[in-house]
Structure formats: C-alpha cells, structure tokens
Amino acid sequence: MLTRSEEDHIKAVHALLEVGGSASTTEVAERLGTKASSVTVMLKKLADKGLMKHEPYYGVKLTAKGKAAALMLVRKHRLWETFLVDRLGFGWEEVHEVAEQLEHVRSTKLIDSLSEYLGNPAFDPHGDPIPDRNGRFPSRSTVLLTDCPLGAAIRIAAVQDGSDGLLQLLNRKGIGIGMELAVAARQEFDGSVDLQPAKGATITLSAMVAAHLLVEATGTKAKSSH
C-alpha cells in the first residue's frame, strides 16, 4: 500500500509527464515543496516498488502500475472537486486544497459510490476530464483559445493549471465552463483576445489568460474574418 507521500510523488511525476514530457527531480521537488535530494530517494523507493522506471541522472517514467495509481488519484481528486462545487456550493477556486486531502482517502467503494451519486460526471468543475474506474478518459476535441481562428464559435471546455488567482479573474469576467462565445478579435500587439457572448458586452482576455483556456468548437461554423 502507498503512503500519502508516495502518492504525492506519483501524482507530481504524472502531472509533469503529462505536460512537459519529462519529470526532473528538481521539478518534482518544487511541485511538492521539498528538496531534490528527498525526491531522489523517494523516486528510487517507488522504482523498487515497481511503480516507476528510474535511470539515475536521466529521469523517470511511470510503469503501467504507476500510471494506474496516478490515474486513480486524478479520478479521486476530480470527483471530490465535483462534489464540493456541485453539492456543497464551493467556488471552483476554493476546492483544490480540500480535494488534495480527500483524494488520499482509501476506499474503492467510496469513490465508485461517489461517482455514481454525482451521475458519473465526465468532467470536473474546471472542465478537466475525469478518468473512469478503469483509468480511461472521456474523449473530446479541444484546442487552446490562443490557437483559435478568428470568428470561431466556441465553448469554454476547461481551465488548464488554473491558479486561484486565475480562477477568480475568470469569475470576475463572468467566464465559466460550458459558456458559449465567438472569437471576435485578437490584438496583434499583445495577443489579447476579445470574446463575444450571445448577449452582453465583449470580454477581453490577455494572452496569458487565453493560454490557460481550452475550448471546443460548437456546431456553428466559424465566420471568415472581415
């Protein structure tokens, strides 16, 4: 059985491999608020347990077993976030820390019951996909708002790596998951994007914010720019 610290390390490695393709000792340490030396020892231990492949000085990869463990943690984390927001009325910027604790509770029955109770949601309040009990992700074709053609009709699908500050900013601008908009303009100068809701004022997002937003194209075809 895994300790809490072991679970944290697996989750950190998995998250880093997801985005960057590599998970360095230092990066893992930063993410966990520990030191590289501690991480080295821990990764070695997890490698001995068969959860990772660790080539000293060359980084780590997760084994199938390690990946399954990571996905189960992601599943638990996102289901609890969904519970906190949908049922207990938390704001989406408040849930991370609590979910971080809840995800370590060990009970298969609990997590499967929770999923069912919530209606087996496929996406969490931030729009991130929730793996099913076999570790399979729901499929969906999304693209970064940054890469969206001008005039495209889109739906906000997810906020990637949303810090509390970013989520609060989106709250203030009135942007939420599932919201439908059109890409009205993009400023060459600073990369900022203007979004037009069906009704109401245009919303301007900086390039920095846009780079965190995953969107999916809606049925409506993109208009050519004018």
Add this chain to the structure above:
Amino acid sequence: MLTRSEEDHIKAVHALLEVGGSASTTEVAERLGTKASSVTVMLKKLADKGLMKHEPYYGVKLTAKGKAAALMLVRKHRLWETFLVDRLGFGWEEVHEVAEQLEHVRSTKLIDSLSEYLGNPAFDPHGDPIPDRNGRFPSRSTVLLTDCPLGAAIRIAAVQDGSDGLLQLLNRKGIGIGMELAVAARQEFDGSVDLQPAKGATITLSAMVAAHLLVEATGTKAKSSH
C-alpha cells in the same frame, strides 16, 4: 496543528472518559492498536500542548481545548457516516473505517457545508448524537434496553459501541434506528428480551445485545406486567 496520530489519541481518550470515567494508558493503547509506552509519550506531548492534564501514574483528563478538539472529531466522524449511509447507500456496518479516514480532513468550511447539505442532522445512522459546530449535543432522554420496564413502548434510539458483527446481527433481526416496539417479555434465566413490533413476529434479543441498545420511551404509557 494536530497530527493525525495526535487526533487519534485525543479521540480515544475522549471516548474512554465518556463511558468509563477514566482513560488508562493501556486502554488507550488497546483502542489504537499500539503499546502503552507509546501512549505515555504521546499523552505527555498532548499535555505539553495544553490539550490534556496528565498526572503520571494517575491518568489523564481533557482540558477545555482538548475536549473541543475531541468533539469536533466526533462531529466530523458522525457527519461523514451520515453522508455515507444517507447519500451514498452504504450499510451502517460498513461506514466506520471510511469515516475514520474522512474525519481527519481539515476544513471548517467543508464540515459546515456538509452538515447543512445533510440537513443539519442531530443523530447519525447508529443513532449517536452529532455535536453542533459549537460542540453542543442535541438532548434526548434515553435508557438502556436492559433497564426498560416490561410492557414499555419504546423507540430504538441508538446502538452503543456497535461492532460490525453486532450491527449485522441487528440487520438480520430487522432492528433499525427509529423502530417502535413494545417490551413484551424478559427471561429471568438469561436476561434475553422479547420485543413486539406493531406488526410482525416477536424479536428476541440476548442480554448481550440488549446492553448495546439505547431506547427512548414513546408517547404510549407502559402497561403493567401480567
């Protein structure tokens, strides 16, 4: 801030003081599955933190601060049990272990939201009272089934210290919290009790089982024995 182990010790001490009036080092150790020597050290540490009064060789008492901490743990435990049974469909004999983990999650907002979500229940699925956020218990006058006069009309209020085995036995006999019955007979020989539901066959409980059942008198007056 308290560690998980510290919380476990406080809870054990509180539980022992509740029933027996005293909490010996050995009893605490048995309850936690550790050794008396470890408990001694831990209690001393908690005393240093101002949560207990520890007179070596003479036992411990909880300070106001310690008692508040214990009550908050009881509150969390019982609210989670209620959630598991009422919302996720767990059986009342399955919830203890999971609640044991959930009770250590730290978030005032979480527990208050959960309570509200559940309708601020005053009693958990075993009939045990749930302290409010200020540590106050709901009041109710109950008596052990063992001490109930013959002929009394009663309602099952709670199961005290119900092991999984006991709870399963009660399941099989069809006894549940809130059930209304009359005390139909008591056998001198073995102390067993016959209970008569409004409809259906008489249920016989051994003295050992009856000693775990807390009941409250219902409106109906007790008939004299015949």
Add this chain to the structure above:
DNA sequence: ATTATTTTTTAGGCTTGCCTAATCTTTATT
C-alpha cells in the same frame, strides 16, 4: 576540449511515532 555551471545523487542528521526491554509506582494478595 577544457572549464564552469547546473542538476542529481549520496552521506550524514534530525524529528516523529512507533517498538521492546528495563525500571519505577501503585494496587492486590497473603
């Protein structure tokens, strides 16, 4: 290519929370 820098690993310590074994202290027994 050699040196400098950055990154990773190893070595040695510290704290927490547990253990066993030995030493009190209190309580029971004779």
Add this chain to the structure above:
DNA sequence: AATAAAGATTAGGCAAGCCTAAAAAATAAT
C-alpha cells in the same frame, strides 16, 4: 506489613521522510 502482580514510565532502537552539505555526473560556455 511484606511481597506479588499489574500498570505506567523511561531508555534505547528503528523506519520513514524530510533536511543540509558534499560529491558526482551531465550540460553549457569559453
């Protein structure tokens, strides 16, 4: 009251996880 038994505490160890400092390896810069 003296001794035996039971219970509590202290002493010394051990594993987990973290740390700092030093050594080793990989990468970057001259």
